[in-house]
Amino acid sequence: MIAKRLRQSLEEGISIRDIFEEGKKMAAIYGAENIFNFTIGNPSVAPPPIVNEAMKEVLDSEVPLTLHGYPANVGHPDVRRFIADYLNKKYGMHYDERGIIMTNGAAAAIVNICHTLLDAGDEVVTFAPYFWEYKSYVGTVYGKLVPAYCNMETLQPDPWTFETALSPKTKFVLINTPNNPTGAVYTEESIKTICKILEKKQNEYGHPIYLISDEPYRKLAYDIEVPWLPNYYRNTIVVYSFSKSLSIPGERIGYMAFQSDIDDYDDFIAGATASMRYLGYVNAPSLQQRMLLKCIDATVDISIYQKTRDILYEGLTKIGYQCIHPDGAFYLFMKALEPDAFHFCEVAKEERLLMAPGDAFSGPGWVRISYCVPSEVAEKSLPAFERLYQKYQ
Numbered sequence: 001m002i003a004k005r006l007r008q009s010l011e012e013g014i015s016i017r018d019i020f021e022e023g024k025k026m027a028a029i030y031g032a033e034n035i036f037n038f039t040i041g042n043p044s045v046a047p048p049p050i051v052n053e054a055m056k057e058v059l060d061s062e063v064p065l066t067l068h069g070y071p072a073n074v075g076h077p078d079v080r081r082f083i084a085d086y087l088n089k090k091y092g093m094h095y096d097e098r099g100i101i102m103t104n105g106a107a108a109a110i111v112n113i114c115h116t117l118l119d120a121g122d123e124v125v126t127f128a129p130y131f132w133e134y135k136s137y138v139g140t141v142y143g144k145l146v147p148a149y150c151n152m153e154t155l156q157p158d159p160w161t162f163e164t165a166l167s168p169k170t171k172f173v174l175i176n177t178p179n180n181p182t183g184a185v186y187t188e189e190s191i192k193t194i195c196k197i198l199e200k201k202q203n204e205y206g207h208p209i210y211l212i213s214d215e216p217y218r219k220l221a222y223d224i225e226v227p228w229l230p231n232y233y234r235n236t237i238v239v240y241s242f243s244k245s246l247s248i249p250g251e252r253i254g255y256m257a258f259q260s261d262i263d264d265y266d267d268f269i270a271g272a273t274a275s276m277r278y279l280g281y282v283n284a285p286s287l288q289q290r291m292l293l294k295c296i297d298a299t300v301d302i303s304i305y306q307k308t309r310d311i312l313y314e315g316l317t318k319i320g321y322q323c324i325h326p327d328g329a330f331y332l333f334m335k336a337l338e339p340d341a342f343h344f345c346e347v348a349k350e351e352r353l354l355m356a357p358g359d360a361f362s363g364p365g366w367v368r369i370s371y372c373v374p375s376e377v378a379e380k381s382l383p384a385f386e387r388l389y390q391k392y393q
């Protein structure tokens with residue numbers, strides 16, 4: 001018998017993975033080349049070769065007992081110092097080793113922050129559409145996720161809905177740019193407006209409201225600068241993951257970064273350190289931490305994603321679909337051809353097109369196309385999208 005909270009969350013959840021698995025079954029019947037599975041965000045571009053080389057080098061050069069032993073909960077000190085120096089050089093910041101905590105990817109970092117900052121009933125505001133797991137992360141400590149809907153013409157945050165979503169119970173704001181599921185990169189103007197509102201509300205409520213910047217897609221941005229949030233708001237905690245920039249989601253490595261001038265700095269470090277243990281992660285994987293010393297600045301070949309993005313965006317808008325140009329990540333948000341995106345996705349399956357209904361991301365009436373597929377698959381899917389479009393005319 002499982003916990004009531006978990007059962008409720010399972011019943012409410014829309015499993016994108018189930019749709020993906022359905023696609024695999026369809027592939028077995030019709031042939032993989034005839035199925036267009038745009039459901040999940042598993043990287044399709046190979047990791048840069050330096051990743052494997054770095055891992056081998058670490059294995060060959062380090063003392064096994066030390067390498068494979070427990071590191072400090074927050075990570076190897078030299079790796080944390082190295083990342084602090086890297087960020088300071090890249091963004092002109094003043095991080096130190098204590099302000100870098102190594103985590104098992106972005107997911108573990110966000111759950112850790114929820115555990116560290118939230119009491120039951122506390123609120124976390126996030127911009128909708130948002131990554132569907134956020135609700136579960138916040139729910140693990142009985143917090144409440146409050147959506148602040150973006151302007152659906154631009155997919156940029158809307159200042160009014162944001163300000164009204166904040167309350168004295170807001171402990172932090174969770175922001176994700178480049179965004180999953182929309183591919184939007186929030187503009188500098190949007191960020192400045194959000195930060196101004198946050199400053200005002202922080203003063204009004206008399207307690208810190210942290211800005212948690214969830215950045216697994218920072219390096220997957222196409223010909224556009226992604227604003228560096230700590231430049232705009234002091235109480236910012238950056239959550240970074242190498243899952244997408246190095247195509248290694250299975251290796252579970254990332255970090256959180258914050259400067260010593262955030263409110264309650266020492267308390268936050270103590271809480272986040274204890275949470276590593278209490279949550280059962282204990283520490284980020286040692287080998288992956290050490291590997292970063294040799295390949296932190298490497299990135300997958302993002303021109304491959306960009307090419308697929310261009311094929312789909314140009315192809316779909318030419319057919320007549322309404323899409324907002326995605327500037328980053330590997331997602332494209334497209335308006336369904338009927339108000340019920342679930343039904344639209346069912347109709348699309350008749351053309352062997354698999355997509356995720358936007359409702360899963362608090363974006364009803366839209367669908368998410370995850371284009372981490374080979375560009376030939378995207379190209380070949382366009383006639384199927386054309387037939388789907390014709391069905392609605």
Ligand code: PLP
Pocket residue numbers: 041104105106107108131176179180214216241242243249254
């Ligand atoms: N945040 C967003 C917006 C994501 O899309 C994902 C994964 O897809 C995560 C967090 C979790 O990533 P990680 O593999 O680093 O835990």
